[in-house]
Amino acid sequence: MTATGQQPADLLIIGGGVNGAGIARDAAGRGLSVVLCEQNDLGSATSAASTKLIHGGLRYLEHYEFRLVREALEEREVLLALAPHIIRPMRFVLPHDTTMRPAWMLRIGLFLYDHLGGRKRLPGSHALDLRNHPAGRPLAERFRTAFEYSDCWVEDSRLVLLNAMDAAERGAAILTRTRCVEARREDGLWRAVLEDAATGARHTVRARALVNAAGPWVADVLNGRLGVNTRSAVRLVKGSHIVVPRLFEGDRAYIFQNDDRRIVFAIPYEGDFTLIGTTDVDYHGDPAAVSIDEAEIAYLCRVLSRCLATPVTPDSVVWTYSGVRPLYDDDTGDASAVTRDYVLDLDAGDGRAPLLSIFGGKITTFRRLAEQAVDTVQKALGRPAPRWTATAPLPGGDMPDADFDRFLERLCAESPWLPAGTARRWARTYGTRVRRLLDGARSPADLGPCVAGDVYDAELRYAVEHEYVHTGEDFLWRRSKLGLHLDAAGRDAVAARIAELRSPGAAAPARTLAGGRR
Template sequence: MHDILVVGGGINGCGIARDAAGRGYSVVLAEMKDLASGTSSWSTKLIHGGLRYLEHYEFRLVREALKEREVLWRNAPHIIWPMRFVLPYAQGLRAAWLIRLGLFLYDNIGGRKLLPATRTLDMRSDPAGLPLKPLFTRAFEYSDCWVDDARLVALNARDAADRGAEILTRTKLVQARRSGDHWRATLENTLSGERREVTARLIVNAAGPWVDHVLAEALEAHEKRHVRLVQGSHIVVRRKSDDPRAYFFQNRDNRIIFAIPYERDFTLIGTTDRDYRGEPGAAAITAEETDYLCAAASEYFREPVRREDIVWTYSGVRPLFDDGASKAQEATRDYVIKADGEPNKAPIVNIFGGKITTYRKLAESMMEQIEALIGRKGPAWTLAAALPGGDFPVEGFEAERTAVMRDYTFLSQEEAHRLLRLYGTRARAILRTANSAADLGQHFGHGLTEAEINYLIKEEWALTAEDVLWRRTKTGLHLNEEQALAVDAYMRRTAPPHQKAAE
């Protein structure tokens, strides 16, 4: 019997599985699709306090998130790194004194130690002003962090497995019924149709946008709806600026968007906020959202953002706790944990809401609930524990790249950079004893090799070309159709037997 069955392979589910396994609990995690295939890979890619949440008086959430920025950066310096954000002052919108007050709080309520403080920019002389219209003469520059969101999920899952958790992707919870003080759960492999039964003392429902579906369908618990589904969409265009800084743009409807350097060659622009009704996995950007993002960015950039500039779009559904807010952008981003347990009956704990930045703290809060329900095992431990590949100092990336290029002389600087940003010190598990590029097997483009794909299949549960190209890496942005088809063909040849049985 397992101690805990976690339903959902997004950031919350994988973070909880990791924390619980590290404390000595027996854990099995079931994800009906691929890791991070839902909300957790469709974010704006930020580890941030949420400057705009101050306007809604969410001081506890902002303070917790600000404190987590440097914790997560230290634990995963390969996939998380600092980024400076330029907030141009726009006449007729938020007053300059209000922005300065907000940034003063942002700098000082979260225990900032490593990230640089806010400063004021003269946009007539600062390089950050070059891509923008000349009417923006003043700006404020502040700090947050960038994250490869899908890799954050995969690395939490990998660490959970390394600590004893069983990670089951393409596995759906079909049914769960109480049997005294434990659960009997039926899990189904969505590719082969094969079913298995597992028993667990407690269920964690971390299914994100599907949390209410799990309650209603698998557990037949017809409760009041707790989740408010809010769609956020992004567009990706060719790089708008050579400057490494991101932009924070205010809009006249009181919303904001970001324009962020992305995958070296692109700019990521988003996000939108609109209520969503429908199947969470079917969310797609609308014509209205596309026009909104293009128009909002064009208010600031000298060179307008047009539909024909877009090279990729993505949309995700955020499972916010339904707090009755009148507007989607005003709904709380805080998380709510609700336990359902009676004496001598197996408990379930549900998660509503949350954001990537606070996933580790959410997991710690969840562990407090779990300890109260099924007993305590090991102590909290994730505060200073590196994620796989992140075992080097926050200022040590260049030293790692130099060392890898010294040991693997056939790698270009760009190739070494890409591998270390994705895998950190575990890049060596891909490169192994290679003495030449040919030793890494077939090359598919943009540095993606057979050796890397084999590593992702073996160590990170990748089963399809989409898993590799759009979640474990973002090489899908760089490969042409022929190259992407070659990856797909390779994955089909190399896939584990249970995937082949389903084709």
């Protein structure tokens, strides 16, 4: 344990979202000793409430954010190679609405989108004649032409997890359900009091530098727990999504223009569903209590009903989720036009222990943000080290040529007894680490009892022992989306088994402040 009177850590990170986890991974890989504390589960707030896309942000071109789009497009290629199990290419169809942006504008935007970021692996854009193309079948009859382009899909909450896992394996201490009660500068260091949410036990951590990656709570941490008056402003914007039964066949997603100049995605989701989002609404409440409201549901249904041949109604919604984006406040009036770029605010000098606060950002550029954040901290500490994360696969992503289909084919050949659906789900979820879950199994009996659906005891044991799972919600809604596929009895059975595995008498590993494998 790193405590008062013992060797201080190089870096204490507050916040276990994608930015905090990405910074922890990068810093640990550069040789810094790292402690990360997250008050809830990893990726349990904004980072698990995205539209699940690794994308350049086509609409940001309209706001002249060329640097952000270029960086995001470059990262799209990098991340696809680093995590081919949780990130995959997806084609998007943009119907041309003659009452909105003209076709020439869309063509120019897509030309820039194709060439701005050095696209290598993904196919480029082209026009579609919807009158004789399958992509036109679910659409309203008024659409005659569309444009198709490439972006990528990501399991966002698992992206957070994999960064945290890799950080831990490189020596970082990852403390979930641990709140930073307060932190103050003392004798050239940060002295922080951390509290275990389960037991209420408190301990002290000293660190040479502190990163505030608390997302929607970034200003609260600064002004409250750190006692520092922020020089930067954060604007909280709520984004909500709805999930409905599958609206159209095929693997293509759709991006629809609306008459308020916003765009709404409709994306194939979890096989049986369609994901629709997002909204942009200024938010002034508690980020932990965010939820969709009736007006947002009605808005999303109205946009889809305007664009599809079959209306979408609120009573078809089977699940919703909402998140609060902590955007850097650039005094923009419209919430949808606020920049998604990030700002790193360093408070250091005069012998003070460095404090770096993260404002804004988007999931696609988290790795670049982390690189710059660690560069900044290392410069302040006088501990330079080379960047490394652009070529290092995330856990499970070390597949030859980043070829997921070939990996899945080999997995099915190695374990022909494994049902095809389970093999694909596990390959997508765990990548090459599925072999650790299988642990030499030669038949379903070796996986232990089937708890619910295709969830075997071996998977739940792996999740508890290696993936920081504490509750059924952690597993059902963040490590997976099995909560959508299991009935109430199945969800209860999973939650009960996880509780058993985490009980004092079970052999689940204890958390550690020393870093390394859990």
